[in-house]
Amino acid sequence: MKWFNPETIKPWLLLLPSVIVIGFLVGYGVWEAIAESFREWETGKWTVQYYEELLMKEAFWDSLFLSMYIAISSTLASLLIGLFLTRVLQRYFMNYRWKSLVWLPMLFPHFVAAYLIILFLSESGILSSLFYHFGWVNEIADFPFSIQSQHSAGIIFTYIWKEVPFVILMLLPIYQQFSPEEEATVRTLGGNSWDVFKTTEWPSLFPVLIETGIILFAFTLAAFEVPSVLGITYPKMLPVLSYQWFFENDWSNRPLAMAVMIITTLIILFIAFLSFWVTQRRRMHIARGR
């Protein structure tokens, strides 16, 4: 039988340790979170009351909208800027010096990046002091750029600064595979730059952009450090809201905190499946030659 063929079993055996670790650690964690969100805190009976309560809460909806707004806008902005930089600067990135320079932000942990933003861009930050020094603003408090605002400019800015190098990292190998002949073919057939991009680059870029986008979106939606440093009092991003409910002195909100995390996970899973479905369909179209 094929099953007993050692060559067939080998990859499974090799994967087994990591599958066990991931399965138990992540699986057990997710299971505990689900169980806690569906159990009455005092008695341990199964219930959906916490989800009902959550969906009735204005604070939850405001947090959800804020999180979606931040995750979508910073992901799209990072992808666009990353794509633009890779296209324009790909020749320089062959040189190791430029490549290291652009990847520099990846060395910083996210919370360090958030503190750097405070250090440079806050009302009492370095930039504001320079403005004051040169007399462009009369008082430190008049500094026009506000990082902690309803628009969450600070959070989005931090994510863009951190994630653009990641987008470049993902896109660069693709650009380095493109051969000049393909471009020449399009040009010979009378195509302009847009046609070159659309016919030679886009088909290979699209799946990678989607994949990178999902990674960034999932991370931004569920990450805690940056919004906890740069967020405002109300509304808070979902992970901060969940953390707050979880670590409150009154432990009765803990199921709610878990419910928030479960819903966040569901959103990420939904978007991931949706985009896999889209890329899969495209691949099938390409395979059929349509």
Next chain:
Amino acid sequence: MSRIQEISAKSCVAVLCLLFFLVGCSTDDKEELEEQSENTSESILNQSWEDTLAEAEGSEVHFYMWGGDEGINHYIDDWVAPRLQERYNITLTRHPMDITEILQKLQTEKRAGKEDGSIDVVWINGENFKNAKENDLLWGSFTDYLPNYQQYVNKENSEQQYDFGTTIEGMEAPWGKVQYVFLYDSAKVEEPPASFADLAEWVKKNPGTFTYPEAQDFSGSGFLKHVLYDKIGIEALDGKEYNPSLLQQHSDEIWGYLNELQPHLWREGETYPSTLSDLDHLYSQGEVLFTMGYNEGRAERLIADGTFPETTRSFVMEPGSIGNLHFLSIPFNSTNTAGALVTINELLSPEAQLKKLEPSVWGDNTVLDINKLPDSYQEKLKDIERGESVLSADELQDSFLNEMDPEYTEWIKEYWISEVVQSGNN
């Protein structure tokens, strides 16, 4: 054990058994183990202090405590730890961790039936103590067993019996005492406000120079509790049980006052500092002119290390300043209760308490009854200069207010966002 814990403990154990089926343990074994260990560890309290000292000798004690203050960390690492090593041959290891996370860890261990925990001493008070006590995360009633507690602490005093309204019952030993004060830069503010009404006037005249940490922060809810005292009155709150009708009666006044302040606060009240350290940062940068917080002596070291301006002074406003005690306790699954008892007893010694009071060390007030101390220590206590930014002992004593019932704090935290932040900014 309450029902929920029993269920989750059992389900936890069941899952663990599935996972590590080789170990092959059952819930019954766990419960037996638990009973045994409880019997052995509590019997310590029946033996003589000398026996406990002997038992603790050569052991290791793991002290889990909030680690956000360099001065406090130095005190533990460089003064307390060497002293314990020298006198009792105990090795003290400090582990920095927030108390909520410590309790989370203990709660998880409780559910999993883990009886040999890694924590021997915790630093705790208030709502966290209430939580730990209600969830059976603490070891037992031990304070009467400590020689220094017996000798130097005034047990009759109400502050030694209730921690934020929760009866202590010997489950935690007092360690220090702090009072809530406001700090200001005397070079920029001539006359700090003397009451909450004054404060409202002040922020209107000087917009953007004052704010307080959000309600979820310990110091932020501390500020709001003072507003409650101001609007509801001392008589109705100090040492009284929770009375929701008071809040109904006065809620318009309370939220009205905070909404009156909001548009004149830092950043027009659109956002608040999320922690006290954020507010301290704003103050140190000169963005705001005031900061605040528990511990009447906290400005001293921040001035000394150059974080705060040298002209920083403190003040309290009418109706007064809330003070509270902080405590030391032993978790239910400590593996070295003898060492923990000796360590806590040593931290309550007059020497350790005096050292802790020095402004360059920590500046934290003593919990010992001054009248019970030997004369030489009473003299030393009087000689300690707490620093220019600290109010006099009389002034602090005159303005002292007890912590109110924790239910009030829960109420503030629950409604502050919707009543103040949302309503004012929409």
